[in-house]
Amino acid sequence: MYKSQQVALKYFAAAIVLFGIMVVAGLLAATQYVHNGFLLNQLDFSITKILHIDTMILWLLMGFMGSIYWFLPGELNRETEGIKLAEIMFYILCGAIAIVALVFIVVQYGGANEFSMWFINQGRKYVEAPRWAAIGIVLVVAVFCYNIIATTIKAKKVTGIMGVLIVDLLPLFALYLIAFASITNMSEDLFWWWWLVHLWVEGTWEVLIGCIMAFSLMQLLGTERRIVETWLYIEVALVLGTGILGLGHHYFWIGTPGYWLAIGGLFSALEPLPLLGMVVHAVYDAGTHRMKTTNKPALYWMMAEAFGNFLGGGVFGFMMTLPQINLFSHGTQWTVSHGHFAFWGAYACGILSVIYLALQKAREIAEVNGGRWKWGFALLNLGMVGMVGALLISGIAQAFYERAIGGSTLQAFIEGQSNMWFVQGINARLIFGVMFALGYGVLVYDLLTLGKRKAVQPALLRPA
Amino acid sequence: MITQDPSFWRAGAISSTVVMSIVLIFLTVDSLSAIAPGGRNVPRYTVINQAIDYQFDAARNRSVPVIGGEQLLFGRKYSEKEAQALMDKGKLTIQSRACIDCHTFFGNGAYYAPDLTKAWLDPVWKQMWMPMTQSNTREEAMVKFLMDPDKYPTWGRQMPNLRITRVEAEAIVGYLKWMSSIDANGFPFGFKTAETQ
Amino acid sequence: MMELGPIGTALLLGIFVLFAGCYGLLYAIARLKERSTWMNAAYACYALQVVVTLLIVALTPLTLGWQLLVIVSCLAYFKLPAIAWSHLELTHSKAEVP
Numbered sequence: 121m122y123k124s125q126q127v128a129l130k131y132f133a134a135a136i137v138l139f140g141i142m143v144v145a146g147l148l149a150a151t152q153y154v155h156n157g158f159l160l161n162q163l164d165f166s167i168t169k170i171l172h173i174d175t176m177i178l179w180l181l182m183g184f185m186g187s188i189y190w191f192l193p194g195e196l197n198r199e200t201e202g203i204k205l206a207e208i209m210f211y212i213l214c215g216a217i218a219i220v221a222l223v224f225i226v227v228q229y230g231g232a233n234e235f236s237m238w239f240i241n242q243g244r245k246y247v248e249a250p251r252w253a254a255i256g257i258v259l260v261v262a263v264f265c266y267n268i269i270a271t272t273i274k275a276k277k278v279t280g281i282m283g284v285l286i287v288d289l290l291p292l293f294a295l296y297l298i299a300f301a302s303i304t305n306m307s308e309d310l311f312w313w314w315w316l317v318h319l320w321v322e323g324t325w326e327v328l329i330g331c332i333m334a335f336s337l338m339q340l341l342g343t344e345r346r347i348v349e350t351w352l353y354i355e356v357a358l359v360l361g362t363g364i365l366g367l368g369h370h371y372f373w374i375g376t377p378g379y380w381l382a383i384g385g386l387f388s389a390l391e392p393l394p395l396l397g398m399v400v401h402a403v404y405d406a407g408t409h410r411m412k413t414t415n416k417p418a419l420y421w422m423m424a425e426a427f428g429n430f431l432g433g434g435v436f437g438f439m440m441t442l443p444q445i446n447l448f449s450h451g452t453q454w455t456v457s458h459g460h461f462a463f464w465g466a467y468a469c470g471i472l473s474v475i476y477l478a479l480q481k482a483r484e485i486a487e488v489n490g491g492r493w494k495w496g497f498a499l500l501n502l503g504m505v506g507m508v509g510a511l512l513i514s515g516i517a518q519a520f521y522e523r524a525i526g527g528s529t530l531q532a533f534i535e536g537q538s539n540m541w542f543v544q545g546i547n548a549r550l551i552f553g554v555m556f557a558l559g560y561g562v563l564v565y566d567l568l569t570l571g572k573r574k575a576v577q578p579a580l581l582r583p584a
Numbered sequence: 585m586i587t588q589d590p591s592f593w594r595a596g597a598i599s600s601t602v603v604m605s606i607v608l609i610f611l612t613v614d615s616l617s618a619i620a621p622g623g624r625n626v627p628r629y630t631v632i633n634q635a636i637d638y639q640f641d642a643a644r645n646r647s648v649p650v651i652g653g654e655q656l657l658f659g660r661k662y663s664e665k666e667a668q669a670l671m672d673k674g675k676l677t678i679q680s681r682a683c684i685d686c687h688t689f690f691g692n693g694a695y696y697a698p699d700l701t702k703a704w705l706d707p708v709w710k711q712m713w714m715p716m717t718q719s720n721t722r723e724e725a726m727v728k729f730l731m732d733p734d735k736y737p738t739w740g741r742q743m744p745n746l747r748i749t750r751v752e753a754e755a756i757v758g759y760l761k762w763m764s765s766i767d768a769n770g771f772p773f774g775f776k777t778a779e780t781q
Numbered sequence: 782m783m784e785l786g787p788i789g790t791a792l793l794l795g796i797f798v799l800f801a802g803c804y805g806l807l808y809a810i811a812r813l814k815e816r817s818t819w820m821n822a823a824y825a826c827y828a829l830q831v832v833v834t835l836l837i838v839a840l841t842p843l844t845l846g847w848q849l850l851v852i853v854s855c856l857a858y859f860k861l862p863a864i865a866w867s868h869l870e871l872t873h874s875k876a877e878v879p
Binding site: 153157160161165167170229230231232236237242244248284302303304305308309310350353354358361371373376377378379380381383447450452456523524527533538 | 588590593594596597600601604605607608611612614615616618619620621624625626668671672673675676677678679680681682683684685686688689690691692693694695696698699701702703706707708734738739740741742744745746749752755759763766767768769770771772773774775776
Binding site for chain 1: 786787788790791792794795797798799801802805806808809810813814842843844846847850851854857858861862865866869872873
């Protein structure tokens with residue numbers, strides 16, 4: 121095994137730990153919706169929420185980086201350049217995350233001064249990490265870019281996937297620099313902030329996961345390079361062709377000009393099309409291989425990725441993306457429902473798939489199967505579908521009672537939040553959240569014991 | 585067939601990305617001019633010296649901010665420079681207390697607490713908070729609430745005490761007043777201000 | 782005629798894409814299994830999508846531009862699975878040629 125792949129396994133381990141913290145923080149935040157006064161003035165909702173969403177970003181990012189460090193040596197037939205540095209950066213990143221988390225939990229917030237921005241909390245959703253830590257993330261991403269580009273140069277070979285990956289790294293790096301801004305004008309602040317959040321999540325990340333899935337397909341199903349590269353280009357063309365101006369659906373209501381209503385609505389209406397293409401593609405791949413693989417969990421998680429992305433991004437997204445609807449659904453639990461489903465489908469499932477693939481190779485397991493992963497898979501996916509269904513009900517109640525008939529005032533907000541449908545939905549979300557957490561527990565147990573359990577009966581093994 | 589050639593799709597990916605990026609850059613330049621203070625959609629910070637309302641405009645079929653005559657905040661008139669300083673402080677307070685991780689601004693943020701886009705115009709200050717905090721003005725009621733939210737519990741879900749100082753609270757109030765004057769294409773929908781009620 | 786509010790409209794739009802997804806999924810399975818039953822089920826889903834499109838046009842407060850967008854995307858969704866599938870077959874068959 122290459123050193124790069126050993127570093128990748130560390131990234132995966134850290135990602136799974138952060139995934140766990142995300143789940144715990146999510147359960148706390150969900151409880152705060154259900155039980156008034158829970159941890160009030162001790163660990164307020166804002167803090168549990170920050171821990172929930174920031175660890176989500178970080179575990180996905182670490183999952184992406186781990187995936188690339190895993191596949192890179194195989195792709196270029198050589199060790200990753202500067203992998204020692206990458207390993208050092210990994211420990212620095214873990215240390216920084218621990219310190220930031222402690223500061224969030226213990227110090228929580230500071231006064232209205234630059235010191236707070238640099239050392240405590242920047243108070244901008246998703247990028248709350250204080251500036252010193254944001255610099256750390258920039259350095260980690262810079263080293264990551266260096267590893268990939270230097271290895272490609274040394275290998276004197278640019279494959280199609282590597283070309284796409286390298287071009288994608290530049291905006292991935294550059295956009296994060298927006299995380300440092302502290303712009304007084306809220307409209308302008310949100311304008312740039314969406315460049316970071318949307319163009320990362322619905323732009324560079326989509327391309328990154330596309331590259332990772334391309335590597336996975338070649339390894340998991342032995343699909344030919346020419347095919348995966350063609351489809352990667354198609355995906356990039358469609359995803360960025362619709363996604364870049366799809367940014368407009370965040371510019372409906374922040375003070376930006378009215379033309380964004382038309383642009384944002386139009387391009388986001390096109391966004392489900394490539395996602396449907398991926399569903400068709402998934403059926404083709406699974407069908408032509410008759411689901412035969414030596415790594416069932418990796419294949420199932422990859423299928424979950426295609427379907428979850430379509431449902432979470434496509435169906436839930438289209439439901440609320442046209443401006444006439446978004447006026448009511450924007451900023452309600454409806455958005456939360458869409459957000460959970462889309463992040464899960466588009467990224468989380470894909471990374472879990474890669475982790476199963478990597479562990480199979482790392483532990484030299486002839487066939488990954490057994491019953492346990494199925495429990496993890498089922499509990500996590502059912503828990504997620506339950507959560508987004510419950511949140512959808514709450515969101516619809518909120519859109520109706522607070523916005524459509526309530527008039528969006530504080531009193532209307534309270535009435536919306538107290539409405540029976542809203543309350544039932546938010547209660548059900550917690551229950552499904554617990555189910556999801558159980559699934560996480562099973563997943564971790566399965567990952568830890570994979571290949572270390574009693575060997576599968578040789579007679580059941582298919583030729584690898 | 586040309587569509588089987590990867591280089592055809594590579595060219596497609598590059599061109600669609602480049603074209604869309606260029607369009608985005610043009611729109612960004614225009615949008616930034618529209619949302620700069622004093623731009624088409626966003627008033628100058630000194631708008632806090634004036635009365636602000638939010639009314640339905642039948643011609644545009646949506647609610648729009650309406651800027652009226654002089655209505656001082658905390659009984660003083662802010663110069664351009666003072667208003668800028670107040671806004672800087674207000675935004676820094678909002679960030680340092682991570683307000684956006686419970687509340688929303690223009691519907692962006694967390695959804696645990698009410699949207700603050702038009703909070704300045706909310707009828708609840710006059711109806712509830714002014715009597716409750718024994719204040720004569722809305723801004724005074726807001727400051728008292730922000731400094732000691734646990735003294736004025738409103739409903740089941742409470743705002744935590746974030747040790748907001750008087751200076752910071754005044755800055756937040758000023759910030760919210762300015763924000764309520766921004767034309768956000770009709771968001772929030774159907775908002776009834778104290779005046780329209 | 783009865784006009785739906787924003788929530789009814791949103792649900793219809795969601796169902797619209799959901800049927801598109803079912804159609805795409807069943808279409809792909811039908812091509813894979815080469816069985817007409819699956820294809821009939823796929824077309825039934827698409828027929829339902831057309832019905833939802835008509836409902837969106839007839840019942841929702843969406844303005845003309847958005848209604849046209851829904852109609853055009855309904856047509857696009859019809860062709861998309863077939864285009865994707867034939868392209869998949871083409872790329873794979875070409876790859877198999879030494």
